[in-house]
Amino acid sequence: MNKENFKTIRNIILTGAAVTIITNSGIKMVLNRDYVHNIYNSKNLKVSELEKEELFKMLEEESGLENLNDERDLILTAVIDNPNLTEEEKQIIYKLVDIIEDNPYINKKTAYANLKNLDIQHVDRDENVSDDINGEYLPISNEINIYAEDDDHSVLIHEIIHCIFTNSHSYVLPRYLSEGTTELLVDEYFTDTPFVEENCYPYEIAMVKILCEMVGPDIVLETYSTGDMSILCNKLTEVMDEDSAKSYLDLLNKMFEDYNSEGKVVFEDMSTFLATTNDYFKAKNGDVRNEAYEYNKELLINLKNKYPTNDYIYYVIENGYYKKPYFSTKLKQDTKKYYLEKEKSSVFENIL
Numbered sequence: 420m421n422k423e424n425f426k427t428i429r430n431i432i433l434t435g436a437a438v439t440i441i442t443n444s445g446i447k448m449v450l451n452r453d454y455v456h457n458i459y460n461s462k463n464l465k466v467s468e469l470e471k472e473e474l475f476k477m478l479e480e481e482s483g484l485e486n487l488n489d490e491r492d493l494i495l496t497a498v499i500d501n502p503n504l505t506e507e508e509k510q511i512i513y514k515l516v517d518i519i520e521d522n523p524y525i526n527k528k529t530a531y532a533n534l535k536n537l538d539i540q541h542v543d544r545d546e547n548v549s550d551d552i553n554g555e556y557l558p559i560s561n562e563i564n565i566y567a568e569d570d571d572h573s574v575l576i577h578e579i580i581h582c583i584f585t586n587s588h589s590y591v592l593p594r595y596l597s598e599g600t601t602e603l604l605v606d607e608y609f610t611d612t613p614f615v616e617e618n619c620y621p622y623e624i625a626m627v628k629i630l631c632e633m634v635g636p637d638i639v640l641e642t643y644s645t646g647d648m649s650i651l652c653n654k655l656t657e658v659m660d661e662d663s664a665k666s667y668l669d670l671l672n673k674m675f676e677d678y679n680s681e682g683k684v685v686f687e688d689m690s691t692f693l694a695t696t697n698d699y700f701k702a703k704n705g706d707v708r709n710e711a712y713e714y715n716k717e718l719l720i721n722l723k724n725k726y727p728t729n730d731y732i733y734y735v736i737e738n739g740y741y742k743k744p745y746f747s748t749k750l751k752q753d754t755k756k757y758y759l760e761k762e763k764s765s766v767f768e769n770i771l
Protein backbone atom coordinates (compact mmCIF):
# COMPACT_ATOMS: atom_id res chain seq x y z
CA MET A 420 0.00 0.00 0.00
CA ASN A 421 1.59 3.26 -1.05
CA LYS A 422 1.75 6.51 0.82
CA GLU A 423 -1.27 8.02 -0.84
CA ASN A 424 -3.46 5.12 0.17
CA PHE A 425 -2.24 5.50 3.69
CA LYS A 426 -3.41 9.06 3.59
CA THR A 427 -6.77 7.95 2.27
CA ILE A 428 -7.29 5.52 5.07
CA ARG A 429 -6.28 8.04 7.70
CA ASN A 430 -8.67 10.63 6.32
CA ILE A 431 -11.53 8.24 6.10
CA ILE A 432 -10.90 6.95 9.59
CA LEU A 433 -11.41 10.47 10.82
CA THR A 434 -14.91 10.43 9.34
CA GLY A 435 -15.69 7.41 11.46
CA ALA A 436 -15.92 4.54 9.00
CA ALA A 437 -15.11 0.90 9.35
CA VAL A 438 -12.69 -0.35 6.76
CA THR A 439 -12.09 -3.67 5.09
CA ILE A 440 -8.44 -4.46 4.47
CA ILE A 441 -6.27 -7.43 3.91
CA THR A 442 -3.29 -7.70 6.22
CA ASN A 443 0.21 -8.76 5.28
CA SER A 444 -0.59 -12.25 6.51
CA GLY A 445 -3.45 -12.40 4.01
CA ILE A 446 -6.32 -12.21 6.48
CA LYS A 447 -9.29 -10.16 5.43
CA MET A 448 -10.72 -8.10 8.24
CA VAL A 449 -13.41 -5.59 8.74
CA LEU A 450 -11.82 -3.23 11.19
CA ASN A 451 -13.33 -0.57 13.28
CA ARG A 452 -12.08 2.96 13.51
CA ASP A 453 -9.99 2.61 16.66
CA TYR A 454 -8.30 -0.55 15.56
CA VAL A 455 -7.23 0.86 12.20
CA HIS A 456 -6.15 4.01 13.93
CA ASN A 457 -3.87 2.02 16.23
CA ILE A 458 -2.40 0.03 13.39
CA TYR A 459 -1.80 3.19 11.43
CA ASN A 460 -0.10 4.85 14.38
CA SER A 461 2.21 1.95 15.02
CA LYS A 462 2.95 1.72 11.27
CA ASN A 463 2.24 -2.00 11.19
CA LEU A 464 -0.16 -1.79 8.28
CA LYS A 465 1.59 -3.27 5.30
CA VAL A 466 -0.57 -4.29 2.41
CA SER A 467 1.07 -5.07 -0.89
CA GLU A 468 -0.53 -4.29 -4.24
CA LEU A 469 -0.79 -8.02 -4.85
CA GLU A 470 -2.64 -8.60 -1.59
CA LYS A 471 -4.98 -5.75 -2.35
CA GLU A 472 -5.71 -7.24 -5.76
CA GLU A 473 -6.49 -10.54 -4.07
CA LEU A 474 -8.94 -8.89 -1.74
CA PHE A 475 -10.80 -7.16 -4.50
CA LYS A 476 -10.85 -10.28 -6.65
CA MET A 477 -12.16 -12.30 -3.75
CA LEU A 478 -14.79 -9.73 -2.94
CA GLU A 479 -15.95 -9.40 -6.51
CA GLU A 480 -15.85 -12.96 -7.76
CA GLU A 481 -16.55 -15.19 -4.82
CA SER A 482 -18.99 -13.19 -2.88
CA GLY A 483 -20.71 -11.01 -5.44
CA LEU A 484 -19.77 -8.20 -3.08
CA GLU A 485 -21.76 -9.63 -0.18
CA ASN A 486 -18.61 -9.47 1.88
CA LEU A 487 -18.54 -5.77 1.49
CA ASN A 488 -19.95 -5.23 4.90
CA ASP A 489 -21.96 -2.16 4.17
CA GLU A 490 -22.18 0.79 1.85
CA ARG A 491 -19.21 2.44 3.47
CA ASP A 492 -17.05 -0.52 2.55
CA LEU A 493 -18.35 -0.40 -0.99
CA ILE A 494 -17.26 3.17 -1.55
CA LEU A 495 -14.10 2.84 0.47
CA THR A 496 -12.74 -0.19 -1.33
CA ALA A 497 -13.67 1.26 -4.71
CA VAL A 498 -11.98 4.60 -4.19
CA ILE A 499 -8.90 3.16 -2.50
CA ASP A 500 -8.43 0.88 -5.45
CA ASN A 501 -8.92 3.62 -8.02
CA PRO A 502 -5.51 4.94 -9.17
CA ASN A 503 -7.08 7.73 -11.28
CA LEU A 504 -8.50 9.83 -8.45
CA THR A 505 -6.84 12.58 -6.48
CA GLU A 506 -7.07 12.70 -2.71
CA GLU A 507 -9.62 15.51 -2.89
CA GLU A 508 -11.79 13.61 -5.36
CA LYS A 509 -11.73 10.56 -3.10
CA GLN A 510 -12.91 12.68 -0.19
CA ILE A 511 -15.75 14.08 -2.28
CA ILE A 512 -16.84 10.63 -3.41
CA TYR A 513 -16.78 9.38 0.15
CA LYS A 514 -19.36 12.00 1.06
CA LEU A 515 -21.87 10.16 -1.13
CA VAL A 516 -22.14 7.35 1.38
CA ASP A 517 -25.48 8.64 2.76
CA ILE A 518 -27.05 8.59 -0.69
CA ILE A 519 -26.06 4.95 -1.08
CA GLU A 520 -27.03 4.00 2.48
CA ASP A 521 -30.51 5.48 2.00
CA ASN A 522 -31.06 3.54 -1.21
CA PRO A 523 -31.97 -0.17 -0.99
CA TYR A 524 -32.31 -0.43 -4.79
CA ILE A 525 -28.74 0.40 -5.78
CA ASN A 526 -26.87 -2.18 -7.81
CA LYS A 527 -23.81 -2.48 -5.59
CA LYS A 528 -21.78 -4.51 -8.03
CA THR A 529 -22.20 -1.95 -10.80
CA ALA A 530 -21.62 0.99 -8.46
CA TYR A 531 -18.43 -0.63 -7.21
CA ALA A 532 -17.19 -1.44 -10.71
CA ASN A 533 -17.94 2.09 -11.97
CA LEU A 534 -16.32 3.84 -9.02
CA LYS A 535 -13.26 1.65 -9.13
CA ASN A 536 -12.33 2.74 -12.65
CA LEU A 537 -13.82 6.21 -12.76
CA ASP A 538 -11.61 8.92 -14.18
CA ILE A 539 -12.26 12.63 -13.62
CA GLN A 540 -10.90 15.19 -16.04
CA HIS A 541 -10.99 18.96 -15.84
CA VAL A 542 -11.04 20.04 -19.45
CA ASP A 543 -12.04 22.93 -21.71
CA ARG A 544 -15.25 22.59 -23.66
CA ASP A 545 -14.78 21.62 -27.26
CA GLU A 546 -17.19 22.94 -29.89
CA ASN A 547 -19.59 20.00 -29.43
CA VAL A 548 -20.31 20.88 -25.81
CA SER A 549 -22.79 23.68 -25.28
CA ASP A 550 -22.12 26.53 -22.86
CA ASP A 551 -24.76 25.51 -20.35
CA ILE A 552 -23.17 22.10 -19.75
CA ASN A 553 -20.72 22.32 -16.86
CA GLY A 554 -20.01 18.64 -16.50
CA GLU A 555 -20.70 15.29 -18.16
CA TYR A 556 -20.56 11.64 -17.21
CA LEU A 557 -19.58 9.48 -20.17
CA PRO A 558 -20.80 5.94 -19.38
CA ILE A 559 -18.94 4.10 -22.14
CA SER A 560 -15.50 5.32 -21.08
CA ASN A 561 -16.63 5.75 -17.43
CA GLU A 562 -15.21 9.27 -17.36
CA ILE A 563 -16.39 12.54 -15.91
CA ASN A 564 -15.51 15.71 -17.76
CA ILE A 565 -15.75 18.89 -15.72
CA TYR A 566 -15.91 22.03 -17.88
CA ALA A 567 -16.66 24.59 -15.17
CA GLU A 568 -15.67 24.21 -11.55
CA ASP A 569 -17.94 25.42 -8.75
CA ASP A 570 -17.07 26.10 -5.11
CA ASP A 571 -19.28 23.44 -3.56
CA HIS A 572 -18.39 20.79 -6.17
CA SER A 573 -22.08 20.30 -6.94
CA VAL A 574 -21.35 19.75 -10.65
CA LEU A 575 -18.83 17.02 -9.84
CA ILE A 576 -21.16 15.45 -7.25
CA HIS A 577 -24.02 15.42 -9.79
CA GLU A 578 -21.80 13.55 -12.26
CA ILE A 579 -20.53 11.11 -9.62
CA ILE A 580 -24.15 10.26 -8.78
CA HIS A 581 -24.69 9.47 -12.47
CA CYS A 582 -21.61 7.25 -12.33
CA ILE A 583 -22.87 5.33 -9.30
CA PHE A 584 -26.37 4.77 -10.69
CA THR A 585 -25.60 4.16 -14.36
CA ASN A 586 -26.10 0.54 -15.33
CA SER A 587 -26.84 -1.33 -18.54
CA HIS A 588 -30.55 -0.42 -18.32
CA SER A 589 -30.24 3.24 -17.41
CA TYR A 590 -30.26 4.42 -21.01
CA VAL A 591 -34.01 3.72 -21.23
CA LEU A 592 -34.75 6.22 -18.47
CA PRO A 593 -36.32 9.43 -19.77
CA ARG A 594 -33.87 12.30 -19.44
CA TYR A 595 -36.18 14.34 -17.18
CA LEU A 596 -36.35 11.45 -14.71
CA SER A 597 -32.62 10.78 -14.76
CA GLU A 598 -31.55 14.43 -14.47
CA GLY A 599 -34.37 15.48 -12.13
CA THR A 600 -33.67 12.69 -9.66
CA THR A 601 -29.89 13.14 -9.85
CA GLU A 602 -30.11 16.86 -9.15
CA LEU A 603 -32.75 16.41 -6.44
CA LEU A 604 -30.31 14.05 -4.72
CA VAL A 605 -27.61 16.74 -4.97
CA ASP A 606 -30.02 19.27 -3.45
CA GLU A 607 -31.17 17.09 -0.58
CA TYR A 608 -27.77 15.72 0.40
CA PHE A 609 -25.30 18.48 -0.46
CA THR A 610 -26.71 21.98 -0.73
CA ASP A 611 -27.77 24.68 1.70
CA THR A 612 -31.03 25.05 -0.23
CA PRO A 613 -32.35 21.48 -0.35
CA PHE A 614 -35.91 22.45 -1.29
CA VAL A 615 -35.33 24.80 -4.19
CA GLU A 616 -33.17 24.34 -7.26
CA GLU A 617 -30.99 27.28 -8.22
CA ASN A 618 -29.11 26.18 -11.32
CA CYS A 619 -29.81 22.85 -12.90
CA TYR A 620 -32.96 21.12 -14.04
CA PRO A 621 -35.55 22.98 -11.91
CA TYR A 622 -38.49 21.71 -13.97
CA GLU A 623 -37.20 18.17 -14.09
CA ILE A 624 -37.00 18.28 -10.29
CA ALA A 625 -40.55 19.63 -10.04
CA MET A 626 -41.71 16.72 -12.23
CA VAL A 627 -39.84 14.16 -10.15
CA LYS A 628 -41.47 15.59 -7.02
CA ILE A 629 -44.91 15.30 -8.62
CA LEU A 630 -44.18 11.66 -9.48
CA CYS A 631 -43.07 11.11 -5.87
CA GLU A 632 -46.45 12.47 -4.74
CA MET A 633 -48.24 10.19 -7.20
CA VAL A 634 -46.51 6.84 -6.64
CA GLY A 635 -44.31 7.48 -3.59
CA PRO A 636 -40.58 8.38 -3.46
CA ASP A 637 -39.57 4.71 -3.11
CA ILE A 638 -41.02 3.79 -6.49
CA VAL A 639 -39.30 6.76 -8.13
CA LEU A 640 -36.00 5.85 -6.48
CA GLU A 641 -36.31 2.20 -7.48
CA THR A 642 -37.10 3.16 -11.08
CA TYR A 643 -34.15 5.55 -11.19
CA SER A 644 -31.74 3.09 -9.56
CA THR A 645 -32.65 0.08 -11.66
CA GLY A 646 -33.41 1.86 -14.94
CA ASP A 647 -36.65 -0.14 -15.12
CA MET A 648 -39.52 2.12 -16.21
CA SER A 649 -42.03 -0.71 -15.83
CA ILE A 650 -41.77 -0.28 -12.05
CA LEU A 651 -43.15 3.24 -12.33
CA CYS A 652 -45.66 2.30 -15.02
CA ASN A 653 -47.02 -0.67 -13.03
CA LYS A 654 -47.50 1.49 -9.96
CA LEU A 655 -49.49 4.01 -11.99
CA THR A 656 -51.77 1.21 -13.18
CA GLU A 657 -53.02 0.78 -9.63
CA VAL A 658 -54.95 3.99 -10.29
CA MET A 659 -55.21 4.29 -14.09
CA ASP A 660 -55.44 1.65 -16.84
CA GLU A 661 -52.29 0.41 -18.53
CA ASP A 662 -52.71 2.26 -21.82
CA SER A 663 -53.37 5.52 -19.99
CA ALA A 664 -50.30 5.01 -17.80
CA LYS A 665 -48.10 4.42 -20.87
CA SER A 666 -49.55 7.45 -22.68
CA TYR A 667 -49.06 9.58 -19.59
CA LEU A 668 -45.36 8.63 -19.35
CA ASP A 669 -44.93 9.23 -23.09
CA LEU A 670 -46.52 12.64 -22.67
CA LEU A 671 -44.15 13.61 -19.86
CA ASN A 672 -41.21 12.56 -21.97
CA LYS A 673 -42.49 14.53 -24.98
CA MET A 674 -43.05 17.66 -22.88
CA PHE A 675 -39.49 17.67 -21.64
CA GLU A 676 -38.02 16.77 -25.03
CA ASP A 677 -39.94 19.71 -26.51
CA TYR A 678 -38.69 21.97 -23.75
CA ASN A 679 -35.11 20.89 -24.41
CA SER A 680 -35.30 21.34 -28.16
CA GLU A 681 -37.79 24.24 -28.50
CA GLY A 682 -37.49 25.97 -25.14
CA LYS A 683 -41.17 25.53 -24.36
CA VAL A 684 -43.98 23.01 -24.20
CA VAL A 685 -47.04 22.73 -26.48
CA PHE A 686 -50.08 24.25 -24.79
CA GLU A 687 -52.32 21.22 -25.48
CA ASP A 688 -49.75 18.87 -23.97
CA MET A 689 -49.65 20.93 -20.81
CA SER A 690 -53.47 20.87 -20.62
CA THR A 691 -53.58 17.10 -21.08
CA PHE A 692 -50.85 16.66 -18.47
CA LEU A 693 -52.71 18.77 -15.91
CA ALA A 694 -56.08 17.12 -16.57
CA THR A 695 -54.61 13.61 -16.36
CA THR A 696 -52.64 14.34 -13.20
CA ASN A 697 -55.65 15.99 -11.53
CA ASP A 698 -57.75 12.95 -12.41
CA TYR A 699 -55.08 10.68 -10.98
CA PHE A 700 -55.08 12.43 -7.61
CA LYS A 701 -58.87 12.50 -7.59
CA ALA A 702 -59.06 8.77 -8.31
CA LYS A 703 -56.34 7.96 -5.79
CA ASN A 704 -57.29 10.24 -2.92
CA GLY A 705 -60.84 11.25 -3.73
CA ASP A 706 -59.49 14.78 -3.83
CA VAL A 707 -57.22 16.69 -6.19
CA ARG A 708 -55.71 18.74 -3.41
CA ASN A 709 -52.21 17.76 -2.54
CA GLU A 710 -50.14 20.71 -1.37
CA ALA A 711 -46.82 19.57 -2.84
CA TYR A 712 -48.45 18.72 -6.17
CA GLU A 713 -50.30 22.04 -6.28
CA TYR A 714 -47.06 23.93 -5.71
CA ASN A 715 -44.92 21.99 -8.20
CA LYS A 716 -47.73 22.06 -10.76
CA GLU A 717 -47.62 25.87 -10.68
CA LEU A 718 -43.88 25.73 -11.35
CA LEU A 719 -44.35 23.35 -14.28
CA ILE A 720 -47.11 25.42 -15.89
CA ASN A 721 -44.42 28.00 -16.71
CA LEU A 722 -43.01 25.54 -19.25
CA LYS A 723 -45.59 26.65 -21.80
CA ASN A 724 -44.35 30.25 -21.55
CA LYS A 725 -41.82 31.94 -23.75
CA TYR A 726 -39.26 32.44 -20.98
CA PRO A 727 -39.81 29.51 -18.60
CA THR A 728 -36.64 30.02 -16.58
CA ASN A 729 -37.43 33.63 -15.67
CA ASP A 730 -40.99 32.71 -14.83
CA TYR A 731 -39.79 29.89 -12.60
CA ILE A 732 -37.56 32.30 -10.67
CA TYR A 733 -40.30 34.91 -10.32
CA TYR A 734 -42.70 32.25 -9.09
CA VAL A 735 -40.32 31.11 -6.35
CA ILE A 736 -39.51 34.67 -5.31
CA GLU A 737 -43.17 35.51 -5.08
CA ASN A 738 -44.50 32.31 -3.54
CA GLY A 739 -41.54 30.83 -1.68
CA TYR A 740 -40.64 27.16 -1.83
CA TYR A 741 -42.32 24.03 -0.61
CA LYS A 742 -40.35 22.51 2.23
CA LYS A 743 -40.59 18.76 1.82
CA PRO A 744 -37.78 16.19 1.52
CA TYR A 745 -38.24 13.03 -0.56
CA PHE A 746 -35.07 10.94 -0.32
CA SER A 747 -32.69 12.00 2.44
CA THR A 748 -33.34 10.23 5.74
CA LYS A 749 -31.46 12.93 7.60
CA LEU A 750 -33.38 15.74 5.95
CA LYS A 751 -36.64 13.96 6.76
CA GLN A 752 -35.62 13.73 10.40
CA ASP A 753 -34.75 17.43 10.43
CA THR A 754 -37.94 18.50 8.64
CA LYS A 755 -40.83 17.75 10.92
CA LYS A 756 -43.51 19.65 9.07
CA TYR A 757 -44.06 20.12 5.35
CA TYR A 758 -45.15 23.60 4.36
CA LEU A 759 -44.74 26.49 2.00
CA GLU A 760 -41.81 28.58 3.17
CA LYS A 761 -42.61 32.15 2.17
CA GLU A 762 -39.52 34.11 3.06
CA LYS A 763 -37.21 32.96 0.34
CA SER A 764 -36.08 35.58 -2.09
CA SER A 765 -32.36 35.54 -1.33
CA VAL A 766 -31.74 32.34 -3.29
CA PHE A 767 -32.07 34.12 -6.61
CA GLU A 768 -30.73 37.47 -5.49
CA ASN A 769 -27.58 37.15 -7.53
CA ILE A 770 -29.27 35.87 -10.65
CA LEU A 771 -31.70 38.71 -11.28
Ligand SMILES: [Zn+2]
Pocket residue numbers: 577581598601
Ligand atom coordinates in the same frame (compact mmCIF):
# COMPACT_ATOMS: atom_id res chain seq x y z
ZN1 LIG B 1 -26.83 15.01 -15.34
